[in-house]
Amino acid sequence: MSLPRIAIDAMGGDEGVRVMVEGAALARRRHDKFRFLLVGDEPRIKAALEAHPNMRSASEILHCDEVVSGDEKPSRALRRAKTTSMGLAINAVKTGDCGAAVSGGNTGALMAMGKLALRTMPGIDRPALAGLMPTLGENDVVMLDLGANTDCDAENLIQFAVMGAAYARIVTGKAAPRVRLLNIGTESIKGTDDLRGASQRLAAATGLAMQFDGFIEADKINRGEVDVVVTDGFSGNIALKAIEGSARFVTDLLKTAFTSSLRSKVGFLVSRPATELLRHHLDPNNHNGGVFLGLNGVLVKSHGSANAKGVSNAVHVCARLLEDDITRRIAADLAEIGAGMDAPAQGPAAAIEAEAK
Amino acid sequence: MSLPRIAIDAMGGDEGVRVMVEGAALARRRHDKFRFLLVGDEPRIKAALEAHPNMRSASEILHCDEVVSGDEKPSRALRRAKTTSMGLAINAVKTGDCGAAVSGGNTGALMAMGKLALRTMPGIDRPALAGLMPTLGENDVVMLDLGANTDCDAENLIQFAVMGAAYARIVTGKAAPRVRLLNIGTESIKGTDDLRGASQRLAAATGLAMQFDGFIEADKINRGEVDVVVTDGFSGNIALKAIEGSARFVTDLLKTAFTSSLRSKVGFLVSRPATELLRHHLDPNNHNGGVFLGLNGVLVKSHGSANAKGVSNAVHVCARLLEDDITRRIAADLAEIGAGMDAPAQGPAAAIEAEAK
Numbered sequence: 001m002s003l004p005r006i007a008i009d010a011m012g013g014d015e016g017v018r019v020m021v022e023g024a025a026l027a028r029r030r031h032d033k034f035r036f037l038l039v040g041d042e043p044r045i046k047a048a049l050e051a052h053p054n055m056r057s058a059s060e061i062l063h064c065d066e067v068v069s070g071d072e073k074p075s076r077a078l079r080r081a082k083t084t085s086m087g088l089a090i091n092a093v094k095t096g097d098c099g100a101a102v103s104g105g106n107t108g109a110l111m112a113m114g115k116l117a118l119r120t121m122p123g124i125d126r127p128a129l130a131g132l133m134p135t136l137g138e139n140d141v142v143m144l145d146l147g148a149n150t151d152c153d154a155e156n157l158i159q160f161a162v163m164g165a166a167y168a169r170i171v172t173g174k175a176a177p178r179v180r181l182l183n184i185g186t187e188s189i190k191g192t193d194d195l196r197g198a199s200q201r202l203a204a205a206t207g208l209a210m211q212f213d214g215f216i217e218a219d220k221i222n223r224g225e226v227d228v229v230v231t232d233g234f235s236g237n238i239a240l241k242a243i244e245g246s247a248r249f250v251t252d253l254l255k256t257a258f259t260s261s262l263r264s265k266v267g268f269l270v271s272r273p274a275t276e277l278l279r280h281h282l283d284p285n286n287h288n289g290g291v292f293l294g295l296n297g298v299l300v301k302s303h304g305s306a307n308a309k310g311v312s313n314a315v316h317v318c319a320r321l322l323e324d325d326i327t328r329r330i331a332a333d334l335a336e337i338g339a340g341m342d343a344p345a346q347g348p349a350a351a352i353e354a355e356a357k
Numbered sequence: 358m359s360l361p362r363i364a365i366d367a368m369g370g371d372e373g374v375r376v377m378v379e380g381a382a383l384a385r386r387r388h389d390k391f392r393f394l395l396v397g398d399e400p401r402i403k404a405a406l407e408a409h410p411n412m413r414s415a416s417e418i419l420h421c422d423e424v425v426s427g428d429e430k431p432s433r434a435l436r437r438a439k440t441t442s443m444g445l446a447i448n449a450v451k452t453g454d455c456g457a458a459v460s461g462g463n464t465g466a467l468m469a470m471g472k473l474a475l476r477t478m479p480g481i482d483r484p485a486l487a488g489l490m491p492t493l494g495e496n497d498v499v500m501l502d503l504g505a506n507t508d509c510d511a512e513n514l515i516q517f518a519v520m521g522a523a524y525a526r527i528v529t530g531k532a533a534p535r536v537r538l539l540n541i542g543t544e545s546i547k548g549t550d551d552l553r554g555a556s557q558r559l560a561a562a563t564g565l566a567m568q569f570d571g572f573i574e575a576d577k578i579n580r581g582e583v584d585v586v587v588t589d590g591f592s593g594n595i596a597l598k599a600i601e602g603s604a605r606f607v608t609d610l611l612k613t614a615f616t617s618s619l620r621s622k623v624g625f626l627v628s629r630p631a632t633e634l635l636r637h638h639l640d641p642n643n644h645n646g647g648v649f650l651g652l653n654g655v656l657v658k659s660h661g662s663a664n665a666k667g668v669s670n671a672v673h674v675c676a677r678l679l680e681d682d683i684t685r686r687i688a689a690d691l692a693e694i695g696a697g698m699d700a701p702a703q704g705p706a707a708a709i710e711a712e713a714k
Contacts, residue, residue: 071544136609147541150549184504184594187428192507192591218595219602234549235595237541238575242596245576246603252493253638254611257631264631271624274614281610 003033004099006318007092010040010048011067011085013104013311014304017041020104021048023302023311025055030312031319037062037098040085064088068109070304077109078116086110090117093297100298100318102289104311110301111148111292118295121331126152127294128160129233129301130167131240132287132317137224139172145233146240146290152232154197157181161202163293164228165210166330170321176209177227180216182235190215198230209333218242247282285310289317293330298322360390361456363675364449367397367405368424368442370461370668371661374398377461378405380659380668382412387669388676394419394455397442421445425466427661434466435473443467447474450654457655457675459646461668464658468505471649471656478688481651483509485517486590486658487524488597488647489674491638494581496529502590503597503647509589511554514538518559520650521585522567523687527678533566534584537573539592547572555587566690575599604639642667646674650687655679 010020017040024036035058038045042063049056066084068077081087086105092098094117103110107129115127130144144164149156161179168177181199183191188199195215202212213226218239221229231239254275258268268275280286284303288310292299298321302314367377374397381393392415395402399420406413423441425434438444443462449455451474460467464486472484487501501521506513518536525534538556540548545556552572559569570583575596578586588596611632615625625632637643641660645667649656655678659671 071546073546134606136606150541182595184507184591184598189428189430218598219605221599222602222606234541235592238539238592238596239599241541241575242578242599243603243606245579246600247607248576249491249493249579249600250604250607250635250639253635254631257634258628260631260634264628267624267626267628267631269624270627271615271621274611274617274621274624277617278607278610278614282607 004322005035005037005092005097006315006322007037007039007089007098007101008315009085009089009101009103009105010038010045011105012304013302013306015307017044017048019306019308020311021045021052021055022308023306024059024102024315025052026308026312027315027319028055028058030316034319035059037089037092039064039089039092040067041065062088062092068105070106072106072109074106074108074112077106078112081113081117087113087117090114090299093299094118099322100300102300102302102311102314102318104302104304104306104314107147107301110299114292114295114299118297118299120294121296121327124159124163124294126156126159127292127299128156128163129290130164130293131290132171133222133240133243134281134287135222135224139227140287141221141224141226141229142168142171142177143221143229143231143236143240144293145231145236147233147237148292149233151234152194154194154201157194157198157230157232158201159294161198161210161212161228161230162208162333163330164230165208166333167291167293167326168227169209170324170326170329172227174227176211178213178225179210179228179230180213180226182218182221182229182231182239183215184217186215186217188214244284251279251282286313289314291317291321291326293326296327298326361679362392362394362449362454363672363679364394364396364446364455364458365672366443366446366458366460366462367395367402368462369661370659370663372664374401374405376663376665377668378402378409378412379665380663381459381672382409383665383669384672384676385412385415387673391676392416394446394449396421396446396449397424398422419445419449425462427463429463429466431463431465431469434463435469438470438474444470444474447471447656450656451475456679457657459657459659459668459671459675461659461661461663461671464504467656467658468649471652471654475652475654475656477651478653478684481516481520483513483516484649484651484656485513485520486647487521487650489528489644490579490597490600491644492579492581496584497644498578498581498583498586499525499528499534500578500586500588500593500597501650502588502593504590504594505649506590508591509551511551511558514551514555514587514589515558516651518555518567518569518585518587519565519690520687521587522565523690524648524650524683525584526566527681527683527686529584531584533568535570535582536567536585536587537570537583539575539578539586539588539596540572541574543572543574545571601641608636608639643670646671648674648678648683650683652684654684
């Protein structure tokens, strides 16, 4: 089958055009059947493509003058959807010209534009931002929402669980990924009303393509005991950044310790292959690329500070989701859940509610 | 001056009597002027004291049969305040028999009992659980709330900032500790209404004994750029555990890397002094002891899974707060802020509100 094109918001991200184009060029080495639509300032994109002739031959440029800024309110960005690089990249997915879009720009604006242009899938109220994190287990863990929705109710959390499980089935190959809700304790009395409500309804549901294991605390996310961690966007963002910051803190301490004496310096040189492996494992650029799940189309957020390798991973995620046809997979999962529902128009959570009664 | 006694809930914590008594005995080596009231099952406490003759001579035992369980609802625990080891330890502070209490038991029950028995200080609506975390800077960072209050409004957050700054002045010796609110971005539009409201009012306030620097993201907590991180108890607990879990994840990876080849094993042996230093720095037992701030008395929560060294640190925190007379210090800080208020009975946040207008 012929693969759809990938739209790249060439202007998003802290470093802009050069990094986005170089990242896409790197990704293309892994996915050489894909073609690209590069959206942004044409002269700068052309200049960046000088260094990547293979990418140039696989790309079309869509020129525009405007860029969504990092602190721009989503409401303002929405009004500029037809004139900004982010808006036009998403629009290319809406029209079917491309199958997916990647942007390193303002997360709130990206979600607002994505939701308005691509619309949420039937049965989904809000898209969620999902990411992959390394674990001590055999596979990465999917965590969502990572910051798209500050406040979430029980219904949202249940929908996130369904979408996260669908994503995890692609990533892990497991038929029933292990799903847990992030909470401040594992006892059933812990947390907010919404968390307790979502947990009760997921535990009572039957026919879901997941194994729901209740609550998980934030210190267990990386232990390899869970495939999907579900949370609201505020807590998810706090947890994600706390994990990143703590990992960096430990490696910084390690660096200090290893350079504190001649003996430790020698030890460091001897064991460098081991510490290099660690560095590679922890580099956030190797896990770059959050996915907005629940939209009619693939939308990938690259971290604003990602380097070319990081952007390359975000584009790689995009390609993988297109190859696996994630949107159709989630739709199929939702349909399967919906098949047992009393009132299909109310979405999967209503079905779970009905089953729990 | 004669120092007040410290009450120990000998039954709290995952391992119970032996660890609590051994921990207190260890702490007493650092603070040999302190005396203790050990609350719980007398035969078991006596048996545990066999191994610590110095502690035995400095302790009185208060016998009781009942224990608050780990998953007991705070409402139920409250009704058993007069018959449980946790309740009686707190009561000893209420009557003035002791100056402080330490427990490794159920956090929610401890807070509910502490609040009811000791009452919050004038101008404080809710006590908050504050802890210390290591940083790359010169001093530890104070973070609060770590899990006592799941939902917090702007008023609560402002009070936490005032209390956290008072604690940080003791810990860091700084006259105006740097205070920030934990959020999912540093731009003023980020986060919840309560976070934005608290930030605006703290930024507009004058005469506070702190330097308010706005928002901080969770990946910057340990960088040494801030002395107090203020957050609601849900996000604070998530951040704390994510940081602990991530640090453990990295050290586990490191262990794997160092044992992956003969070369790396040799390197590890050579650099062992460096890695031992790291291990010591990251051991959560070295930062054990959360303080409930805002009560009329000192109440310290030891982690349920703490070992004897961890309990010893919690008792050490307790002793340090008594030596520094933290309760009077916070009262003085609140009074100073209150001095500029239009309506002193409304607490410091009302004063800030008034100043902001």
